[in-house]
Amino acid sequence: MKVRAAVLEQFAEPLVVQELDLAEPRAGEALVRLQACGVCHTDMYTASGADPSGYAPTVLGHEGAGVVEAVGEGVSSLSVGDHVVTLFSPQCRECAHCLNPRTNLCLAIREQQNLGYLPDGTTRLSRAGEPIRHFMGTSTFCEYSVMPEIALAKVDPEAPPDRACLFACGLSTGLGAAMFTAGVTPGSTCVVFGAGMVGLGAVAGCRLREAGRIVCVDPSEPRRELARAQGATECWPADGHVVERVLELTKGFGADYTFEATGLVSVMAEAVAAARMGWGLSTIIGVAGKGETLDIVPRLLITGRRVCGSSFGGLKGRDQVPDLIQLYLQGQVEVDQFISHRMPLDEVNRAFELMARQDGIRSVLTFDGGA
């Protein structure tokens, strides 16, 4: 079939929206009609050419929500008409990692996905017979996409797709980092560095876990306002004195949980230093620049601070994304405020421009019937 898609032709050039060929789903795959898709930093990062594992041409996009239109042979967990959220972090339910409660890093299709192929090592996307590679196993900047069954979470059809799509990446990453990776405990003191989509999700996750105190740190006043709405009890500018202020707030001990959601290694170091002596846990969520390191004074560790990272919020996507969407439908997570701009696929480059100047939290591409 013919589909309109936003293609990364050359790094550091605008995406080119054009018609491509999309083949039928093969065994273990499903054809999804996209209804909405968030535009995430990872898309822009790859488009810029900064990602050393990036490739072109490819169809970007990974924060999608849509409806199953067809399924390939052997697909048992999805049927035509199911509402789905895409999973750049799949869940096969069979590999050593999926069977282990300690990690969500499914091993099943990692290698092919990283190279831009579907699990059988080929693509469904092409142009005049030339294969076009998939991106993060999803390629959702497209009217339709073929994805592995294990990369699709079946969700409640009541969830509006323009909100549901945010659970495909940023929002789930933040919520999950607090709720599952760190496992915030009731009454605890938490500090979240960064109030973008991920940081705001972490604030909401801390609130859902009944933290006693939630500090959110961000240089932008409008973003701090959003953090308040998500449950932050205190919001501070990023003024270089954050660690000091956390220590003052906690009788010199530090916070039980800190979260870094900026991707800046200097902020990661602050998050570690702000964690509590004895048991403070610092969860790193942001993606650092190439070659950068998080430099830790070992004494901070010896005196009881711990450091971990979180990928997709530690979520096993097919099992847990539907649960988070239920929390949204029950009114426990406020999502509307995250959608700053809605636009059609053809304006995807404008979404990148808005992101580059930090205008709003998320631009969502909406397809026919998606908003």
Next chain:
Amino acid sequence: MKVRAAVLEQFAEPLVVQELDLAEPRAGEALVRLQACGVCHTDMYTASGADPSGYAPTVLGHEGAGVVEAVGEGVSSLSVGDHVVTLFSPQCRECAHCLNPRTNLCLAIREQQNLGYLPDGTTRLSRAGEPIRHFMGTSTFCEYSVMPEIALAKVDPEAPPDRACLFACGLSTGLGAAMFTAGVTPGSTCVVFGAGMVGLGAVAGCRLREAGRIVCVDPSEPRRELARAQGATECWPADGHVVERVLELTKGFGADYTFEATGLVSVMAEAVAAARMGWGLSTIIGVAGKGETLDIVPRLLITGRRVCGSSFGGLKGRDQVPDLIQLYLQGQVEVDQFISHRMPLDEVNRAFELMARQDGIRSVLTFDGGA
């Protein structure tokens, strides 16, 4: 009373063994007749002047075992004749940290201890009326010492003091890091960097926790031999290819648990990189040089590795040192091989010289009746 003690008079100078005055124990304190005392790197580190929080004059020593000779007012957990091991890391059983299972960093006397005073802010040691400060709350390079009740673990009198004293610091630190801080699980793959007292203790701790595979890395062949005796299943030289070899051994994944017991930040970084994707835990035990940092590529964290530190093996000393000594008495921990040299207090400077040239694992000072 008059006691012979090894005094640090000037940084970077030999200790001077001499007679000092020791006052009676006050409320909450006990007088201990030392029988044996290990000579640990921390003693030498402070003697060198490298420790920014060091002070002089003071009586060094913190790895002691002895017998209670007198107790001050209100002491309820110790009686005259009890055999004890000294605890530089005390356990008051009442502070917020002692009541919390997540940390062993007792807060009760921290501040005074760090300044060289007993909990009431004074010293029992003096010379011609001039107060001489205590060291790590213990000052065990001395025939007798007065210590806080909360800094003494009552142990089985069957344990020979020259072995028991090793549980006061190095050995417990290594054992506990594996058994309690990391909580090594049966069948797991562990890598221990460094085969000094602490690293060898960690190897033994991994064995006691029934690890499936225990790799120990050390440049010294005789030390690797000791690691084999403690239960290491593989011993490697520190040849710069350790991470690579760990990945080969583990199908590219890394080790479930890694332990750093060298104090070198470059080795700490290896320990983090050798930990398993998904859930590998790297436990930092060594004390790094002043101003040095452990530099971590954040991607290692995002893909599931975790980093923590361990102080005194995470042990709550009064509760758990006696248990470790029982393991020794039951033959589950081999201790004799750690004692490379025995010597009287007067030869304490020779013990430092042996340590400086890495001759053996531990020199133990023995007092009358201690060996």
